[in-house]
Amino acid sequence: MITSKSAIITKLPNVGTTIFTVMSSLANEYNAINLSQGFPNFPVSDELISLVNQNMKKGYNQYAPMMGIKELREVISEKTYNLYNVKYNPDSEITVTSGGTEAIFDAITAVVKTNDEVIVFEPAYDCYVPAIELNGGIPVYISLKYPDYKIDWNEAKNKITPKTKLIIVNTPHNPTGAVLDENDLKQLANIVQNTNIFIISDEVYEHIIFDGLKHNSLITVPELQQRSFIVSSFGKTFHATGWKTGYCVAPKELTVEFRKIHQFVTFSTFTPLQYALADFLKNPANYNGLPKFYKKKRNIFLNSIKKSKFIFVPSKGSYFQNLCYSEISDEPDYDLAIRLTKEIGVASVPLSAFYHDKKDEKILRFCFAKDDETLNRAGERLAKL
Ligand SMILES: Cc1ncc(COP(=O)(O)O)c(C=O)c1O
Structure with missing residues (x-):
């Protein structure tokens, strides 16, 4: 029997309740418009929902193959080829996972051992560092600079060590709405060539990328x-964050190790959805319309706060928009995010939450994956500041 509370020694001493949980609970408590956590508040396609339903009724309710059903891996392969011109083998190079989060955890766990260093650009999405630390790795932080958050590749090069x-x-x-351009990929390629560094x-x-910009997948650079x-x-x-389904494509030798982890984290992913997605993904119109769809939402949000004192660079991609409030208040970003939730009824996420040292540049992150009416209402309230 465990006799002392201290018998469990935490492996993640720096991890508490995430900011997304904190802000969403506060938004509920104060009945605020929740632009904090990144989830759409509009419906998933009826067609996709009925495909899931049909596949459940057909009896696809038992374990899927560990790597995902063949039909879905084949369409992912086709889609990836059509978009980025590289053919991944569906049998040995594509794995369906229980969300992007699981894929990231599996990939980190597949390669990181004790005392290995991992370069993380901050602000950073919150699932990277705990996974690195659980594997005994050491995050090496590089801070990106407001307002364009471009990566300084010289700095990155200087942080590379034999470890x-x-x-x-x-x-x-996420959270800045910045995107990598072709030159970024070139510079990254220069840094890693002749090394054994994984990415x-x-x-x-x-x-989800705007203003005619093209998504520069790392797939496009050999x-x-x-x-x-x-x-x-x-x-x-597909506006269905609660379905937690995603995938990882990686060359065969990497996928072998990736699957060893995936196999024991979750074994396999929600079966009827995989059959539904195998069908739904065949029609590129189901994802090609997203830039236009989300650009409109970004613009509705930005127009609604245009007369305020917020300073911003329009988001280039993702469904997040950062607003700098340095002309409005000098409060710490965390305090302001809480105050705005309670007083004006709009919840956001303070950007300091995405830095290990809680760097505060007076910026709040707003999610614009919301229906137009919600965005206008939130904007009206924010514009009064
Ligand atoms: C940058 C980034 N990576 C990964 C994820 C996780 O994706 P999923 O919800 O499919 O696990 C998110 C979700 O917010 C994200 O913003």
Whole structure:
């Protein structure tokens, strides 16, 4: 029997309740408009829902194959080829996962050992560092700079040591809405060539990119593709974050190790949805319309706060917009996010939550994956500040 509370020694001493949980609970408590957590408040396609339903009724309710059903892996292969011109073998290079989060955990666990260094650009999505630390790895932080959050590749190069095992990049980027351009990929390729460094490219927002910009997947550069785990999320692409389904494409040798972890984290992923997605994904119109759809939402939000004192650079991708409030208040971002939730009824996420040292640049992140009316109402309230 465990006799002392201290018998369990935490493996994640720096992890508490996530900011998303804190802000969403506060939003509920104060009946505020919740632009904090990144989830759409509009419906999933009726067609996709009825496909899931049909496949449940057909009896596809038992364990799927560990790597995902063949039909879905084949369409992912086709889609990836059509978009990025690289053919991944569905049998040995594509794995369906329980969300992007699981894929990222599996990839980190597959390559990171004790004392390996992992380069993480901050602000960073919150699931990277705990997974690195659980595997005994050491995050090496590089801070991106407001307002454009461009990566300083010289700085990145200087942080590489013989212990560097992995670099994690994310494009389009949560929380800043920045995207990597072709030159970024070239510079990253220069840094990693002739090394054994792996890359995780978190591309869960690959289809949410604006203003005619093209998504520069790491798949498109051979030097990067051959060492990368590329992660995507159906939850993001099809407005169904609660379905937690995504995938990882990676060269065979990487996928072998990736699957060893996936096999014991979850074994396999929700079966009827895989059959539904195998059908739904065959029609590129189901994801090609996303840039236009979300650009309109971004613009509704930005128009609604245009007369306020917020300073912003329009988001280039993802469904997040950052607003800098340095002309409005000098409160810490965390305090302001809480005050705005309670006083004006709009919840956001303070950007300091995405830095290990809680760097505060007076910026709040707002999710614009909401119906137009919600965005206008939130904007009206914010514009009064
Ligand atoms: C940058 C980034 N990566 C990964 C994920 C996780 O994706 P999923 O919900 O499919 O696990 C998210 C979700 O918010 C994200 O924003």
